[in-house]
Amino acid sequence: MLNRVVLVGRLTKDPELRYTxxxxxxxxxxxxxxxxxxxxxxxxxxxxxxCVVWRKPAENVANFLNKGSLAGVDGRVQTRSYDNNEGRRVFVTEIVADSVQFLEPRNSQNNQSSGNQNANYNQGGGNDYNQNSNRQQGGYNDDPFANDGKPIDISDDDLPF
Incomplete structure (x- = not known):
């Protein structure tokens, strides 16, 4: 049996941090x-x-993410139920996150309107690079070699297979 979820999206509001x-x-x-x-x-x-996240990652989410932040969540689906104040049974389905990746630097929220967005910035601090460096305002090109016009020279030793 497998219960695995991977999501990438933007927070709709600031995270709510509580303590048990x-x-x-x-x-x-x-x-x-x-x-x-x-x-x-x-x-x-x-x-x-x-989504719900526990312990130190929960504190990191609350400290470093806010409304509009791009985040990646890796976790599992969980369902639970409880009786509300009116005595009615309420069913909840949520993602319990094992890890939350911060997919853009904190200050990029201020730069979004200018078209500068960074990807793969995570809470471990690895792989921080500008994925969209070739984008210009008003449109973008997914092929980083499209405007070069030169053939790409790759030797067999450079290939991973």
Whole structure:
């Protein structure tokens, strides 16, 4: 049996950090994850997915992410239920995150309007690079060699297979 979820999306509001009576940190947040297709009107829709993370990663999420931050979540689906104040049973489905990756630097929220976005910035501090360095405002090109016009010379020794 397998219960594994990987999501990439933007936080819809600032994370809510709380502590259990035993002092264990827990953070709740909602990710807006775009669907890979458009609806009949041609609009892109998103799913709003509730996530929960525990202990030190919860404190990191609360300290370093805020509304609009791009984050990657790796975890599992969990369902639970409880009785609310009116005595009705409430069912909750959420993602319990094993890890949360910060996919852009903290200050990039201020630079989004200028088209500068960095990717693969994570809480471990590895692989920080500018994925979109060839983008220009008003459009972008996915092929970093498109405007070069020169053939690419790769020797067989450079290939991983």
């Amino acid at each position: 009576p035993n002092g264990v940190a827990v953070a709740n947040f909602t990710l807006a994850v775009n669907r890979p297709f458009s609806n009949q009107q041609g609009d892109r829709e998103a799913d709003f997915i509730n």
